[in-house]
Amino acid sequence: MSKISTGHFSIEDLENVQITIGKIVGAIEKKVEEEGDMGPTPKPGVSGLRDWDHQVLSRYQPVYTPMCDQCCYCTFGKCDLGGNKEGACGINLGAHQSREFLLRVITGAAAHSGHGRHLLHYLIERYGRDHPLDLGPSNLLAPNVQMVTGIKPKTLGDLEEAIEYVEEQLTQLLATVHMGQEGAAIDFESKAMHGGMLDHVGMEISDLAQVSCLGMPKSDPDAPLAEIGMGCIDAAKPVLLVIGHNVAGVANMIDYMHENNLSDKIELGGLCCTAIDMIRYQMDKGGKPYAKVVGTLAKELKMIRSGIPDVIVVDEQCVRADVLEEAKRLSIPVITTNEKIMYGLRNRSKDKADAIIEDLASGKEAGALILDLDLVGEVAPRLALKVAPIRKEKGIKALPSDEELTALAAKCVHCGACELVCPNNLGIMDAMKACAEGDLTKFEILHDHCVACGRCDQDCPKDIPVLDVIEKASQKVISQEKGIVRSGRGQISDPEIRQEGVNLVMGTTPGIIALVGCSNYPEGTKDLYRLAEEMLKRNYIMVTSGCSAMDLGMYKDEEGKTLYERYPAKFLGGNLINVGSCVSNSHISGTAIKVAAIFAQRNITGNYEEIADYIMNRIGAVGVAWGAYSQKAVAIGTGCNRLGIPVVVGPHGSKYRRALIGKPYEEEHWKLYDARNGETLPIPASPEFMLTTVETVEELMPMLAKNCIRPSDNNMGRMIKLTHYIELSQKYLGQMPDDWHRFVRTETDLPLAKREELLKILEKEHGWEIDWKRKKIISGPTMKSDVSAQPTNLKRLCKGEC
Numbered sequence: 095m096s097k098i099s100t101g102h103f104s105i106e107d108l109e110n111v112q113i114t115i116g117k118i119v120g121a122i123e124k125k126v127e128e129e130g131d132m133g134p135t136p137k138p139g140v141s142g143l144r145d146w147d148h149q150v151l152s153r154y155q156p157v158y159t160p161m162c163d164q165c166c167y168c169t170f171g172k173c174d175l176g177g178n179k180e181g182a183c184g185i186n187l188g189a190h191q192s193r194e195f196l197l198r199v200i201t202g203a204a205a206h207s208g209h210g211r212h213l214l215h216y217l218i219e220r221y222g223r224d225h226p227l228d229l230g231p232s233n234l235l236a237p238n239v240q241m242v243t244g245i246k247p248k249t250l251g252d253l254e255e256a257i258e259y260v261e262e263q264l265t266q267l268l269a270t271v272h273m274g275q276e277g278a279a280i281d282f283e284s285k286a287m288h289g290g291m292l293d294h295v296g297m298e299i300s301d302l303a304q305v306s307c308l309g310m311p312k313s314d315p316d317a318p319l320a321e322i323g324m325g326c327i328d329a330a331k332p333v334l335l336v337i338g339h340n341v342a343g344v345a346n347m348i349d350y351m352h353e354n355n356l357s358d359k360i361e362l363g364g365l366c367c368t369a370i371d372m373i374r375y376q377m378d379k380g381g382k383p384y385a386k387v388v389g390t391l392a393k394e395l396k397m398i399r400s401g402i403p404d405v406i407v408v409d410e411q412c413v414r415a416d417v418l419e420e421a422k423r424l425s426i427p428v429i430t431t432n433e434k435i436m437y438g439l440r441n442r443s444k445d446k447a448d449a450i451i452e453d454l455a456s457g458k459e460a461g462a463l464i465l466d467l468d469l470v471g472e473v474a475p476r477l478a479l480k481v482a483p484i485r486k487e488k489g490i491k492a493l494p495s496d497e498e499l500t501a502l503a504a505k506c507v508h509c510g511a512c513e514l515v516c517p518n519n520l521g522i523m524d525a526m527k528a529c530a531e532g533d534l535t536k537f538e539i540l541h542d543h544c545v546a547c548g549r550c551d552q553d554c555p556k557d558i559p560v561l562d563v564i565e566k567a568s569q570k571v572i573s574q575e576k577g578i579v580r581s582g583r584g585q586i587s588d589p590e591i592r593q594e595g596v597n598l599v600m601g602t603t604p605g606i607i608a609l610v611g612c613s614n615y616p617e618g619t620k621d622l623y624r625l626a627e628e629m630l631k632r633n634y635i636m637v638t639s640g641c642s643a644m645d646l647g648m649y650k651d652e653e654g655k656t657l658y659e660r661y662p663a664k665f666l667g668g669n670l671i672n673v674g675s676c677v678s679n680s681h682i683s684g685t686a687i688k689v690a691a692i693f694a695q696r697n698i699t700g701n702y703e704e705i706a707d708y709i710m711n712r713i714g715a716v717g718v719a720w721g722a723y724s725q726k727a728v729a730i731g732t733g734c735n736r737l738g739i740p741v742v743v744g745p746h747g748s749k750y751r752r753a754l755i756g757k758p759y760e761e762e763h764w765k766l767y768d769a770r771n772g773e774t775l776p777i778p779a780s781p782e783f784m785l786t787t788v789e790t791v792e793e794l795m796p797m798l799a800k801n802c803i804r805p806s807d808n809n810m811g812r813m814i815k816l817t818h819y820i821e822l823s824q825k826y827l828g829q830m831p832d833d834w835h836r837f838v839r840t841e842t843d844l845p846l847a848k849r850e851e852l853l854k855i856l857e858k859e860h861g862w863e864i865d866w867k868r869k870k871i872i873s874g875p876t877m878k879s880d881v882s883a884q885p886t887n888l889k890r891l892c893k894g895e896c
């Protein structure tokens with residue numbers, strides 16, 4: 095091979111010389127990929143992003159709503175911290191409340207990352223470390239992982255380093271909850287933010303692994319539609335019910351049924367995220383999901399009490415602690431498949447399928463723990479086939495008969511104990527009275543508002559099984575509970591971000607509303623539908639996941655169509671996107687990160703602070719967890735908050751004990767730097783909170799429109815956002831908002847149809863100077879309209895600073 099040595103040469107000299115430039119270029123690219131673009135904070139420790147957190151917390155200050163002012167963490171206590179007294183260890187009430195908040199966040203994060211670790215371990219064993227990550231048409235595969243850890247995973251094995259980082263950090267955070275550690279509320283808050291960030295990494299790992307290995311839709315706007323609702327379940331067939339979050343075992347059941355031609359002989363229904371994930375399984379090539387979604391956690395006890403399931407299989411998270419006891423009463427065998435829930439059952443993981451089936455079908459044992467997921471895949475369907483005829487023969491009676499229903503209602507002495515204990519204060523007494531007289535309508539309405547917690551049963555002095563009464567009285571309504579949900583489509587793809595990123599940043603697509611989380615709704619499920627329909631009509635991008643995604647599919651318009659059938663699922667304004675189960679929430683934060691990376695060409699690798707700053711100032715997005723109840727929900731929300739995305743929770747969310755709320759009237763909080771020159775830039779007070787609670791959807795809707803306003807909006811974008819804010823306030827609150835003028839920079843920001851009317855108000859009520867000939871604002875606004883301004887919280891990003 096010819097060699098080129100130092101010195102001069104001309105091209106003619108190169109006759110018969112081979113130059114392999116490719117290798118040189120390749121090596122340069124590899125070097126850049128490995129180290130060239132690493133940001134300042136790969137794998138941050140507990141204090142790694144503390145400055146950023148303190149900056150966020152100085153604008154959005156914690157507001158504590160203690161559930162209890164005592165602490166009983168250690169044997170010094172219990173300590174009364176009321177009136178901000180200090181405990182025996184010196185901690186005060188504020189710090190203790192933020193410690194409690196932190197504990198909830200890291201519990202949620204641990205649930206997701208524990209799920210991720212379990213799945214990853216299982217899938218690596220099955221598919222190998224080198225199995226490629228395949229998320230659809232995207233180069234940026236793991237935005238959260240890459241931004242937080244600096245790792246750019248390409249294979250299943252690459253995800254291990256990221257999950258190890260999460261686990262190590264969660265251990266450090268849990269250690270800080272121990273007595274005698276942190277004493278400052280603000281630093282517990284920063285730690286909670288850290289936990290929230292880790293949560294999104296853990297969720298992303300879970301979903302990336304399962305989407306890549308289990309044939310789930312890959313950024314597919316045409317992901318198939320599936321049936322949902324208790325009314326969809328064909329009780330004439332043996333019914334196999336799965337509950338939980340980890341789909342690995344369910345995937346094996348589906349395979350077994352398929353291979354043994356049992357798919358049309360067994361009805362497979364699911365509750366909670368396992369249900370969402372099982373209708374994603376092997377759906378990347380289209381087709382119709384064979385499994386059906388029963389619904390959310392609020393349907394768990396209702397479904398069991400109905401007596402319809404012949405076998406119940408549980409895995410992990412949001413599974414009721416009394417499933418085994420409830421199922422036993424109705425001779426339904428229970429299989430647990432995950433170390434997190436074992437219910438005291440005998441471990442049968444190494445036994446033969448025949449022996450387990452025999453013991454469970456005969457009733458010798460009420461259930462079995464089976465940790466071998468291949469064995470679960472075989473045992474569960476075979477057991478359902480065997481148990482169903484036995485249960486039919488036994489004539490298992492679940493709900494009361496018609497006569498018993500009337501008699502039970504008549505037993506009610508209207509003492510009110512059930513209403514007192516009901517988390518939603520439902521009108522049970524009135525419904526009992528009506529029911530005793532043969533009128534079931536009150537219970538039929540109440541049924542949708544009841545979250546099936548079973549507390550009323552526990553407190554009734556007359557031993558009336560109140561939940562059974564509600565369910566029996568609502569049989570007609572339940573049989574009509576048939577909806578449609580789009581199976582989770584996974585990540586938003588790079589090409590979609592390229593197309594829509596500009597509209598989002600300019601504000602001409604008015605924002606992303608992410609409707610996520612659990613089913614602890616204050617006023618039933620229909621609120622979700624009303625909210626989503628209103629915002630979709632207004633061209634917001636609606637993103638959804640988990641239980642909210644399910645309940646959105648339960649309502650139909652006059653033509654009998656659900657929202658999923660009426661609205662497409664692309665990443666565009668006016669589209670409804672179900673990303674998937676709760677772990678797919680990482681794709682929502684991931685979308686914001688992708689906009690920064692792909693549309694704005696920011697380096698995201700190990701560069702958390704800069705990306706969070708970008709998102710906070712430029713991407714109009716608000717998360718809504720209307721029925722939030724779990725620790726996971728608050729972890730997800732807190733992860734969004736660290737990234738600058740505000741979150742609203744329904745009224746039950748106040749029980750998380752703290753909100754993060756800004757003070758719009760304190761002008762010094764609403765100033766940033768202009769990165770072009772480091773000058774101070776006044777900004778609109780939006781988002782005006784990071785985490786807050788509202789009571790009703792009527793209040794929520796204008797609030798969403800307002801909190802999608804960002805400093806980067808161009809005039810058209812601001813005009814669109816203001817139009818929705820004003821219209822939604824008028825429609826749902828019956829009045830103009832009192833602060834709309836604070837978001838006006840020039841007359842072109844004003845809603846076109848109302849421009850003259852609004853100019854008059856600005857002149858008359860706010861003293862602004864108007865040039866009426868040209869219909870222009872001369873003076874009044876505190877902010878300038880400058881689309882080329884570069885708003886940032888970070889002084890170091892300003893020109894000349896570094």
Ligand code: SF4
Binds near residue numbers: 165169170173183274
């Ligand atoms: S941790 Fe502190 S406040 Fe809590 S019980 Fe122990 S001494 Fe009291």
Ligand code: SF4
Binds near residue numbers: 512518543548561
């Ligand atoms: S089961 Fe339903 S009605 Fe009974 S306390 Fe719970 S929410 Fe209220």
Ligand code: SF4
Binds near residue numbers: 526560
């Ligand atoms: S607790 Fe029992 S008896 Fe009392 S109002 Fe409720 S259902 Fe009736």
